[in-house]
Amino acid sequence: MLSYYALAILLALIQSQFKAFLLPLGVIIFAAGQKKDPAHVYGLAFTVGLLVDLVSGRLFGTTAIFLLVSAALTVFWTRDFEASWKTLALVFILLAIGYGFMVTRLGF
Amino acid sequence: MVENNYTGPVGRLNLPIFGSFLFLAIVLTFADSRALLDPLKDGLQIVVVPAERIIFGVRSGVGEVYSLGKFWKSGEERIKNLEERNRELASQASRTRQLEAENGELRGQLGVASLPERRRLPAAVLGRGRYLALGEGSRSGVRVGQTVVYKDSLVGRIVDVSPRTSFVELPIDPGVKVPVKLNNSGRARGITVGQFNSEVLLDQVAQNEQLDEGDFVLTTGEEQVYVPDLIVGRVGKILSAKTEIFARAEVDPLVHYDDLTTVFVLLD
Numbered sequence: 001m002l003s004y005y006a007l008a009i010l011l012a013l014i015q016s017q018f019k020a021f022l023l024p025l026g027v028i029i030f031a032a033g034q035k036k037d038p039a040h041v042y043g044l045a046f047t048v049g050l051l052v053d054l055v056s057g058r059l060f061g062t063t064a065i066f067l068l069v070s071a072a073l074t075v076f077w078t079r080d081f082e083a084s085w086k087t088l089a090l091v092f093i094l095l096a097i098g099y100g101f102m103v104t105r106l107g108f
Numbered sequence: 109m110v111e112n113n114y115t116g117p118v119g120r121l122n123l124p125i126f127g128s129f130l131f132l133a134i135v136l137t138f139a140d141s142r143a144l145l146d147p148l149k150d151g152l153q154i155v156v157v158p159a160e161r162i163i164f165g166v167r168s169g170v171g172e173v174y175s176l177g178k179f180w181k182s183g184e185e186r187i188k189n190l191e192e193r194n195r196e197l198a199s200q201a202s203r204t205r206q207l208e209a210e211n212g213e214l215r216g217q218l219g220v221a222s223l224p225e226r227r228r229l230p231a232a233v234l235g236r237g238r239y240l241a242l243g244e245g246s247r248s249g250v251r252v253g254q255t256v257v258y259k260d261s262l263v264g265r266i267v268d269v270s271p272r273t274s275f276v277e278l279p280i281d282p283g284v285k286v287p288v289k290l291n292n293s294g295r296a297r298g299i300t301v302g303q304f305n306s307e308v309l310l311d312q313v314a315q316n317e318q319l320d321e322g323d324f325v326l327t328t329g330e331e332q333v334y335v336p337d338l339i340v341g342r343v344g345k346i347l348s349a350k351t352e353i354f355a356r357a358e359v360d361p362l363v364h365y366d367d368l369t370t371v372f373v374l375l376d
Contacts (some may be wrong), residue, residue, distance in 0.1 A: 016112035055156060062137055
């Protein structure tokens with residue numbers, strides 16, 4: 001999991017340069033899809049979410065909530081099969097649409 | 109290699125751990141909405157802000173190398189354009205000096221004081237999401253609502269502050285409205301509105317007012333949201349027909365927000 005942490009933290013710092021909040025989300029979905037221990041995936045989502053909030057000026061914890069829910073949904077959806085990259089890409093797209101809805105409609 | 113740590117249907121989701129993290133995240137969100145987490149954020153930003161500066165520096169370096177490559181590709185033509193532009197600017201500078209002198213004399217005659225000088229706090233740009241992130245925060249005197257400039261151009265307004273960082277809402281942000289005036293011979297006023305495609309639209313200009321491409325668009329300072337007489341941009345393509353009630357036009361900002369490395373916060 002350390003490599004996932006390293007990659008996600010790096011992406012969380014980079015995302016503020018490129019308006020690419022969804023980069024860390026990709027790592028979390030990938031980690032969940034690779035059937036890593038869910039507890040570790042949630043820890044990753046929580047940590048990275050707080051970091052994203054810290055660098056982007058959102059309320060501390062809001063991104064963590066979104067990433068935690070995303071991680072749980074991915075774990076739930078892919079629990080019974082080996083998820084291919086196509087499946088994970090689909091999960092990513094759906095969650096990205098969900099995020100877009102939250103931003104435009106709910107002012108997240 | 110795939111590790112499978114799942115033990116059964118209940119253990120798969122690990123709901124207690126998920127619930128604990130979720131609860132903690134909600135508590136943190138609530139606490140931050142009450143500004144209770146500033147000391148914690150301050151401590152974390154001691155580490156995060158320098159890291160962001162390094163990453164921004166690397167990104168700027170890569171951008172400069174890319175620009176240099178493009179420059180060499182079209183070098184000769186670009187140099188000619190720059191020389192021509194340089195001549196134009198020299199001519200404009202001369203005219204500006206003349207106008208400044210006239211302006212000073214007129215102010216003296218009318219007894220009008222110059223605009224109050226505000227302390228300008230230089231702030232390094234840390235990145236750009238929806239907002240422009242700056243490496244100065246409440247510890248340096250930055251407050252929500254303060255205007256941010258680059259030279260004489262408007263960059264935006266501070267909308268969020270933490271102890272060591274702050275965030276600037278740009279005029280190109282969708283829905284942001286800035287009361288403006290034009291510096292042409294008339295007294296045209298209007299508002300600029302940020303668009304979803306990162307452009308700025310000038311709107312609400314009365315049709316009987318003169319509106320020409322190239323006019324400078326300046327802040328009016330109305331409603332005390334922005335400091336007056338800052339350049340928002342220049343009038344670009346005129347979009348409205350003469351039959352419409354209000355004139356509309358595109359505004360070309362003079363500041364390239366993605367290229368900014370240091371800006372100035374006008375402190376109170």
